[in-house]
Amino acid sequence: MRFLAFALAVTLPFPALAQDRGPILTAMVDEHVLPGFAALSDATGTLTQAAQADCAATSPELRAAYHMAFDNWISVSHLRFGPSETDDRAFALAFWPDTKGFTPKALSGLIAAEDGAVETPEAFAETSIAGRGFFALEQMLYDPRFADQGSDTYRCALIQAIATDIDLNARAMDEDWESFATALTQPGGNSPYRSGDEAMQELYKALVTGLEFTGDTRLGRPMGTFDRPRPTRAEARRSDRSLRHVELSLIALRDLAAHLSADHPEIAFDLDGAFDKAITRAQALNDPTLAGVADPQGRFRVEALQQSINDIRAIASTELGPTLGISAGFNSLDGD
Amino acid sequence: MTRFFAATSALTLGIASAAVAADAPSKADVLNTYANIAEAKYDDSLIAAKTLQEAVNALIAEPSDATLNAARAAWVAARVPYQQTEVYRFGNAIVDDWEGKVNAWPLDEGLIDYVDANYGGPTDENEFAALNVIANPSFELSGETIDASEITPELLGETLHEADGIEANVATGYHAIEFLLWGQDMNGHGAGAGNRPYTDYVQGDDCTGGNCDRRAQYLNAATELLVSDLEWMAAQWAEGGEARAALSADETAGVTAILTGMGSLSYGEQAGERMRLGLMLNDPEEEHDCFSDNTHNSHYYDGLGVQNVYLGSYTRIDGTPVSGASLSDLVIASDPSLDAEMKVKLANTMQALGRLKSTAEAGFAYDQMLERGNEGGELLIMGGVDGLVDQTKTIERIVNALELDQIEFEGSDSLDNPDAVFQ
Secondary structure, eight states: OHHHHHHHHHHTHHHHHOOOOHHHHHHIIIIIIHHHHHHHHHHHHHHHHHHHHOOOTTOHHHHHHHHHHHHHHHTTTTOOSGGGTGGGHHHHHOOOOOTTOHHHHHHHHHHHHTOGGGGOHHHHHTSOGGGSHHHHHHHHHHOHHHHSSSOHHHHHHHHHHHHHHHHHHHHHHHHHHHHHHHHHHSOSTTSSOSSHHHHHHHHHHHHHHHHHIIIIIIIHHHHOOSSSOOGGGSTTGGGTOHHHHHHHHHHHHHHHHHHHTTTOHHHHHHHHHHHHHHHHHHHHHOOTTOGGGGSHHHHHHHHHHHHHHHHHHHHIIIIIHHHHTOOOOOOGGGOO | OHHHHHHHHHHHHHHHHHHHHHSOOOHHHHHHHHHHHHHHHHHHHHHHHHHHHHHHHHHHHSOSHHHHHHHHHHHHHHHHHHHHHGGGTTTOHHHHHHHHHHHOOSOOGGGTSOOOGGGOSOOSSOTTTTOOTTTOSEEEETTEEEEOSSOOHHIIIIIITTGGGOTTOOOSSHHHHHHHHHOOOTTTTSSOOOOOOGGGGOOSTTOOSSOHHHHHHHHHHHHHHHHHHHHHHHHHHSTTOHHHHHHHHSHHHHHHHHHHHHHHIIIIIIIIIIIIHHHHHTOTTOSTTTTTTOHHHHHHHHHHHHHHHHHTEEEOTTSOEEEOSOHHHHHHHHOHHHHHHHHHHHHHHHHHHHHHHHHHHTTOOHHHHTSTTOHHHHHHHHHHHHHHHHHHHHHHHHHHHTTOOGGGGTTOTTTTOHHHHHO
8 A cells, every 4th residue: 555655656746747748759850840851951952953054034944943942841831940040041931921022122122233142152141031032032933023124144143042042041950950859859958948848839839830820821811801802912922832832831730730649649630630621621722822812702712721720720729738738838920 | 222123124124025025926916016017107108198299289380400309309208108018918908909009010101291212102012102191182092082181180090090901001100200200211221310301390481391281280180199099098007997907807817918918029029020020131121110210219118118017117207116016926936946037038138128229329220230241230139139039938938837828828819819910
C-alpha cells in the first residue's frame, strides 16, 4: 500500500504537470519542417539558374521555375518563426497583402533610376522588401505594365537579382533550420523556448495563424463585402495562383495539424475530416484567380470554402488547444 | 529615541509591504485600477484635445506663423496622453469599435486636400485617394451625388470617413488634423516635417492652396469631432460607464483583456505594422505621424502605456498620480520571478524607445532612420521592435501562469474573433 502510494505520487504529476512533448516535436521537425525547407531551397536554386539561363519575362522555363518555387514557399510559409523571421527573410520572400501598392512603386522606382543595387546580392538585400521576393517577380513576369518599362538589359538584371535574392533567403532559412531544429526539439538552456509547452505553442500558433491568414486574408480580402467584392485583391492573381495558394496552404496545415494531434486520435480524426472537406471544396472551385467573388453564385461557393476553414479553426481552438493545454498567444495578425 | 522609532517603523513597514505583496490582490481591485487609469487617460486626452481646439480656433481667426505653430504644439501635446490609451485597444471591444474615428492610419491624404503631383491619382485599391474634398463641394460616391458644400462633422464622420469601405480614406481624427496643420512632408528621407504655410488659412486674396474657407471649415469640423469622440469615450470609463461595466461582468475575462491589449499592441500592431514594416519598406511615409515627424513620440508613449498599465500607475498631465492594485501584484502572488522578468523587459523596451525618441529630438528624424542602408536608424528602430517582441513572449507566459487559457479569451476581439480585426 505504501509502495503503491509512492508510485502514484511519482507517476501522477507527469501527465498533469508536463506532458512529454519530445516525440511530437521531433516528428514535426523531421517530417514537416525540414523536408519543406529543403524542397524550397532546391526549387529556388532551379529558379535562379533559370533566370540566369533566360531572363525574358515570357520564358517558359523561368515561369515554370517560378511556379515551382512559389509552390514550395506557400507550403512552408505558415512557419513564421525562427529562421523565417531572421533578417526579415519571410517578408522579403513574400510581401502581401500590399494594401498601398508598394510593390509596383518599388519596381518602377528601381527601373526608373536604373538602381545599381541589382548588381550585388548584398546591395539588393538592402532595398525595400516590396521590390523583392515572389510578388515582385510575379509582376515582372506577368504584369503588362512592366513588360516594356525601362531597358531590356535593366529588366533582365532586375529579374535575375530578385531570383538570386529569393534563393539566398531560402538557402539561409534551410541552413539555419539545422541548428534551430535543436532549439525547438530540446527547449530550455540556450533555446528561445523555455519548455516543451512553449515549443508546442509556437507550432500550434503556426497552425491557427495559418488558418486565419488563409481564411480571412487569402479569401476574405478578395471577397470584400457582398455589395463591394474586390476581385483585384486576390493573392498572386496575375499568375493565376490565388486558389492554388489556398489549396497548398490547407494541405500543409493539415499535415501540421495531424502531427499536433498525434496523441489524441479523436481530435485528429475531427481535424482531418474538416481539412478534407475544405480541400475538396477548394479543388472543386475551379476559379484560379477567385474572380468569381464578383458574382453571387461564385461568391456563394467561396463563402462555403471560407466557412469550412472557419470550421477547422473552431476545432483547433476549442478542442486541440485546450486538450494540449496551450493557448494561441499573440500573432502578427493581431494589429489592425 | 525619535531616530530609533523611525528606523523601527521603516522596518515594520517594509515587512508589512512584503507581506502584502505576497497576497494576491483581488481581480476586482486590479480591474478597478485598470479602469481608473483608462478614465484618467481618456480624460487627459479630452482636456488636451480641448486645448488643441482653442489653438485651432485662434489659427482660423487670425492665421499667422505664431498661431499655426501654437496649434501644432497643442497637437503634439495632445498625442502624449492619447498614445498611452492605445493599450486599451484589442482587449476592449468598445474601444476597438470606436478607435478608427480618432486614430485611423495610414491615410490617403489626397482625399482631404491638395497634394503634390508625385502623390499620383486614384489607385487600384482606392478610387478616392485623390478626391480632395476641400476643393470639391460636390462629388460622386458609390453612385450617389454627395453635397459637400458645407463641411460639417456629420459629413466627415458619416459620409467621408472610410468612404467606399476603404480604411485609407481617413477623414477624421488626429492624423487628418495633423495633415491639415503640417501638410505633406516633401522632404523624403531628408530632415524636416510637412511645411504647410499659415496662408493656407488666410481668407481672401492672400489665400494659398485655394479654398481657404473650406479648409478652415474642415479643420474646425475635424477638431470638433475629435473632442466629441473623446468626450464619449471618457464617459464610458467613468463610474457607471459601459466600458467599466463590461470589464467587471467577468473578472477573468477582464484580466485577459488587460493582457490581450498589452500583447496585441506590443507585437502585431507596434512592433509589426508600425515599426518593422516601415523599416523593411524603406518608405519615408510609412511612419505613424508622417506629416509632423512626431513618430518617435507616438512609439514612446504607446510603449509607456503598456508599462504603466502593467504597473498600475499613471501620472496625469497635471501631475496627479493614479495608482492601485496592479496586474504586476497579481503576477507576484503567483510567480515573483515572472513578474521580475516582465518588469525588466518593459524597462528594456522603454530604454530602447527612449533612445529612439532622444535621437530623433536631437535632429535625426524618424523618416531619416527609415532610409535604405541607414544602419544607425535600423539599429534604433529594431531595438524598439526587439524589445516589444521580447516582452510579448513574457506576456504570453503570464497568460499561462495566471491560467487564463484560451477558453477565457472570448471577449477578446483580436484573439478570439480575428475577423473583427480585419473590419
